[in-house]
Amino acid sequence: MSAAGTARGPLVLIAGAGEYPLRLARILSDQGEAPFIAALEGAADPAAFGDADVRSYRLGQLGSLLGELRRRGVSDIVMLGSLPRPSFGSLRPEASTLQYLPYFARAFRGGDDHLLRGVVRFFEEQGFRVHGPAEIAPELTAPRGPLGRKPATAKQQALLEHGFSLLAALSPFDIGQAAILADHRIIAVEAAEGTDAMIKRVADLVARGRLKIGKGDGVLVKAPKKGQDLRVDMPAIGPDTLRNIAEAGLSGIGLRAGEVLVGDRAALGRQADQLGLFIEGSA
Amino acid sequence: MSAAGTARGPLVLIAGAGEYPLRLARILSDQGEAPFIAALEGAADPAAFGDADVRSYRLGQLGSLLGELRRRGVSDIVMLGSLPRPSFGSLRPEASTLQYLPYFARAFRGGDDHLLRGVVRFFEEQGFRVHGPAEIAPELTAPRGPLGRKPATAKQQALLEHGFSLLAALSPFDIGQAAILADHRIIAVEAAEGTDAMIKRVADLVARGRLKIGKGDGVLVKAPKKGQDLRVDMPAIGPDTLRNIAEAGLSGIGLRAGEVLVGDRAALGRQADQLGLFIEGSA
Numbered sequence: 076m077s078a079a080g081t082a083r084g085p086l087v088l089i090a091g092a093g094e095y096p097l098r099l100a101r102i103l104s105d106q107g108e109a110p111f112i113a114a115l116e117g118a119a120d121p122a123a124f125g126d127a128d129v130r131s132y133r134l135g136q137l138g139s140l141l142g143e144l145r146r147r148g149v150s151d152i153v154m155l156g157s158l159p160r161p162s163f164g165s166l167r168p169e170a171s172t173l174q175y176l177p178y179f180a181r182a183f184r185g186g187d188d189h190l191l192r193g194v195v196r197f198f199e200e201q202g203f204r205v206h207g208p209a210e211i212a213p214e215l216t217a218p219r220g221p222l223g224r225k226p227a228t229a230k231q232q233a234l235l236e237h238g239f240s241l242l243a244a245l246s247p248f249d250i251g252q253a254a255i256l257a258d259h260r261i262i263a264v265e266a267a268e269g270t271d272a273m274i275k276r277v278a279d280l281v282a283r284g285r286l287k288i289g290k291g292d293g294v295l296v297k298a299p300k301k302g303q304d305l306r307v308d309m310p311a312i313g314p315d316t317l318r319n320i321a322e323a324g325l326s327g328i329g330l331r332a333g334e335v336l337v338g339d340r341a342a343l344g345r346q347a348d349q350l351g352l353f354i355e356g357s358a
Numbered sequence: 359m360s361a362a363g364t365a366r367g368p369l370v371l372i373a374g375a376g377e378y379p380l381r382l383a384r385i386l387s388d389q390g391e392a393p394f395i396a397a398l399e400g401a402a403d404p405a406a407f408g409d410a411d412v413r414s415y416r417l418g419q420l421g422s423l424l425g426e427l428r429r430r431g432v433s434d435i436v437m438l439g440s441l442p443r444p445s446f447g448s449l450r451p452e453a454s455t456l457q458y459l460p461y462f463a464r465a466f467r468g469g470d471d472h473l474l475r476g477v478v479r480f481f482e483e484q485g486f487r488v489h490g491p492a493e494i495a496p497e498l499t500a501p502r503g504p505l506g507r508k509p510a511t512a513k514q515q516a517l518l519e520h521g522f523s524l525l526a527a528l529s530p531f532d533i534g535q536a537a538i539l540a541d542h543r544i545i546a547v548e549a550a551e552g553t554d555a556m557i558k559r560v561a562d563l564v565a566r567g568r569l570k571i572g573k574g575d576g577v578l579v580k581a582p583k584k585g586q587d588l589r590v591d592m593p594a595i596g597p598d599t600l601r602n603i604a605e606a607g608l609s610g611i612g613l614r615a616g617e618v619l620v621g622d623r624a625a626l627g628r629q630a631d632q633l634g635l636f637i638e639g640s641a
Contacts (some may be wrong), residue, residue, distance in 0.1 A: 106455055242529050245576050250544045261533045262550035267543075268559055276551055276559070286550055 083151040084207060086110040087144055091156025092304035094313065095208070095215065100124055100154050100339040111149055113140055118267050119157050134319045138171025141201060142221030152198055154307050155208045191307045207306035209333060216309075217330035217337050223347035227327055229357055231294055234259075235329035235357060246301035250267055252310045255325065257293040262286065263323055270297065270312070278323035293325035299334050311336035321350040332356030361466060363563035366434040366489060367622055369393040372429050373402040375599025376496065377596065379492070381621050382438050383407055385495045394432055400439050419455025425486060436493055438491045439584055454495055474590045490589040497594075500613035500620050500639035506630035510610055510638055514577055518612035518640060521579030535593045538608065540576040543589075546567060553580065553595070554602055561606035576608035582617050594619035604633040615639030 084105070086247065088110045090096035096112075096119055101112050112129040114121040121129045132140050150348070168176060178197050195205050206354075209216045216257045227235060241261055245251025255263040255272045255277050265273045274295065280286035290317075299310050312328065312335060320328060327347070330337070333356070337343050347354045368385070371393045373379035379395075379402055385391050387410065391624045396413040397404040404412045415423050427433075451459060460481050478488050503509070510518060517539045524544055528534025536553045538546040538560050545563075548556045558580065563569035565583070582593050595611065595618060603611060610630070616639070620626050630637040 085581050123453075141361060181535060210500055237531075241528075244527050244531065245547075248520075248527065250547070256550075261531055264533070264547040266537075266547050267545035272559075276555075287502075290620075 082205065085147065085149050086151045086153060087113055087147075087149045087213070089113045089115065089152060089154040090119040090124075091154070091158040092181070093156045095311065095336060095338055097123055098155070099208055099212055099215060099301050100127055102214065108198055110153075111144075111147060112240075113143075114336040115156075115158060119156060127211050129289065133343060135168040136173055137175055138173075142171065144203070150202065151204050151206060153206045153208055153211050154194075173210065173249045183209055187191060191209075191299045191306060191345055195307055196306060201202050204246040205306050208309065208336065211304060212357065213333065213338060215336050215338060217335045217354075218340060219332040219356050221353060222337065223352070223354055224344075225327070226270040227294075227353045228291065231291070231327060231329075231353065233294075234294045237261075238294065238329065239298060239331070239357065240299045242296060243301070249300060253295060255285075255293070255295050255323075257325070262283045267355040268318065270295075274316070274319040274323050274325075277325070278319070281324055288324045291326050293320075293323070295297055295320050295351040297328065298331035305334060309334065309336045311338075312343075313338055314343065317343065317346050317350060317352060317354065319338035323350060325352075327353030327355070330354070332358055366487065366565065368430070368432050369434045369436060369489075369494070370396055370430075370432045372396045372437040373407075374398050374437070374441040375401040376439045377595065378619060378621055379439040379467055380406055380561070381500060382436070382463045382491055382495055383410055385497065393436075394427075394430060396426075398439075398441060402439060414576055416450065418449040418451040418499060420458055421452060421456075425454065431612050432440070433517050434487050434489060435493055436489045436494050437497060439478075448596065452618055458597065463492060468503070475587060478587060478590055484601065485618040486590050491619065492588060496616065498619050498621060499616050500618045500637075501623060502639050502641055503617040504619065504636060504638040505627035505636070506637055507627075508610070508631065508634070508636040510577075510612065510636045511574065512631075514610060514612075514636065517561045517577045519574075520544075521577065521612065522581060522614070522640065525554075525579060525581045526584070535583060536578060538576065538606075540571045540608070553578075553599065557606050557608075559597070561602070566605055573606040574609050576603075576606070577610060578603050579613075580618050581614035587615060592617065592619045595623055595626075599625065600626065600629050600633060600635060600637065604635060608635075609637030610638070613637070613639045 088100060090112055100112060110130060112124050112127050114131045116127055116131050116133045122313050184193050188315060238254050238256045241254050242251045250266045253265040254261055263273045263277050279286055297310050372382060373395055375639060382397060391410060395407050395410050397412055397414045399414050399416045404414050481488050521537050521539045524537050525534045533549045536548040546556050546560050564571055581595050582588060592614055
C-alpha cells in the first residue's frame with residue numbers, strides 16, 4: 076500500500092458528504108500537496124474546502140470530470156465521503172456522459188458493494204489508479220492501541236475479541252460491520268439499519284428496562300467485512316458514534332486498526348476522555 | 359423422543375403465559391389424558407384451563423408444588439409458556455421452599471439459558487423427568503413443508519437456505535434465532551431485541567424509504583440455536599408474527615421443522631393464506 080502511495084502522481088479527491096473529505100484535503104495540503112477536488116453535488120459543499128482547487132460535479136457529469144482529469148494529467152484517484160445511493164433516473168447525464176450509461180446501468184443492478192466495485196472498475200478501465208484513503212493518509216484510521224487516555228480493561232478486551240470473532244463469522248454473509256456486546260453476550264448485530272440505529276436500539280432496550288448494562292460493561296466493535304474494498308468503502312466512526320454509545324450506557328469502542336476511519340484521532344481521543352469512554356484499535 | 363414419550367407416567371404441565379400451554383392442555387385432553395396443571399401466578403390464568411385439574415403457584419411456592427407432585431405420584435414434567443424473567447427479590451419463598459434458595463441463587467446468576475438449564479437440572483436432581491413440548495405434542499411445532507396453501511418459491515427457498523446458514527454460523531455465539539433477508543442479502547439479525555422488534559425495525563426502514571422490499575421478496579427465518587435445550591426453551595412464532603411480517607411487506611416465514619413452536623398449525627396456515635404469505639418448515 077505504501078509503495079503504491081509513493082509511486083502515485085497528482086491526485087483528484089472525489090468528495091462526498093461529511094467531515095472526512097475536508098480532513099483528507101487538509102492533511103494533503105499540510106503535506107504540501109494541492110489535489111484537485113471534485114465535490115459531488117448534493118453531498119459535498121465546494122465552499123467548505125476554502126481556497127482549494129475545487130469544482131462541483133453531478134454524477135451525470137462524469138464525462139466532464141474525466142475530460143478535466145485528462146486535461147490536468149491526473150491519473151490517481153481517491154474517493155471519500157458518503158453519498159446517498161443515487162437513482163438511475165436522477166443521473167441527468169450530459170452529452171459527454173451518455174457513452175458511459177451502460178456502465179451505470181450495470182453498476183446499479185445489485186447491492187451497494189456491487190455499485191462501488193463497479194465505480195472502481197470503471198475508473199480503472201479508463202486508465203486511472205484508485206487509491207484508498209487509508210493508503211493516502213493512514214492517520215485517518217484507527218491506530219493500534221487507545222486513542223484517548225483510557226485503554227480497554229482485560230474484561231472489555233475479552234468482549235472485544237468475542238465481538239471481532241462474531242464479525243469474522245458474519246463476514247461471508249456480507250453483513251456484520253458492527254455489533255454490541257455486554258454481560259458476556261452479544262446484544263445487537265448490525266445489518267441494513269446502520270451502526271447508529273443499532274446503538275439507538277440498545278439505548279431503547281435499556282431505557283425500557285428490557286436490558287441492564289453495568290458500569291464498565293457494554294462495548295461496540297466495528298470492522299470491515301472480509302473482501303470489502305477499502306479503497307471505496309471503509310467503515311467509519313466519528314464524534315456522533317461516541318456520543319451515541321455514551322448515551323446508550325456503553326463503556327467504549329473497539330476498532331480494527333488501520334481499517335476503520337476515525338477522522339481526527341486526537342480530537343476523538345479527547346472526546347472519549349471527556350465522556351469517560353475507551354476507544355482503541357486492535358491488530 | 360417418542361420412546362421417552364410412550365414410557366412416561368402421569369404428567370404435570372407447568373404453564374407460563376400465552377396460548378401454547380392452553381393448546382397443549384387441550385391436545386392432551388383430546389387424547390384422553392388429564393394432566394395436573396400448575397399455572398404460574400402472574401403468567402397463566404388458571405380459569406383459562408376450564409375444568410382441568412389446575413392450581414396456581416408462585417415461584418416461591420416451589421416446595422408446595424414438589425409436595426403436591428409427590429403426593430400425586432407425578433414424576434414427568436412438561437413446561438410451556440413464557441415467563442417474565444423474575445427477580446430474585448420477588449420470590450417471596452414460603453417455608454418449604456427456603457431449602458431450595460441456593461439453587462435459585464445459582465440459577466439467577468447468568469443469562470436466560472443458564473437460568474433455564476438450572477431449572478431443568480433442579481427438577482432432574484429432585485427425581486423428575488423433564489420432557490419437551492415437542493416430544494409430548496409434536497403437532498405444536500412446524501411440520502415439514504407449507505402450513506398454508508402457498509409453498510415458498512425457488513427464489514424464496516434460496517433466501518431461506520441462506521438465512522438458515524447464517525443462523526448456523528451465529529449459533530456458536532449464542533444468538534441468531536431469527537433473521538430477515540431480502541434482495542439476496544441479510545437485512546436484519548435478531549439478538550437481544552427479540553423477533554417482533556426486529557420485524558418492526560425492517561418495517562420502519564421500509565416506511566422511511568431506507569429499504570425497498572419487492573413483492574415476493576423478503577423472508578423471516580427462525581430456528582433454535584445449536585445446543586438450545588428444546589425441553590424448556592423453544593423458539594416460537596404465532597399469529598402476531600404473521601401479522602407483523604405482513605405489515606413489514608415480507609412474503610413469508612421459514613422455520614426449522616419440529617424445532618419451532620407454531621401452536622395451531624391449521625389456524626396459522628389459514629391466516630397465512632388470508633395474508634397471502636407462505637409459512638413452511640424445512641428439515
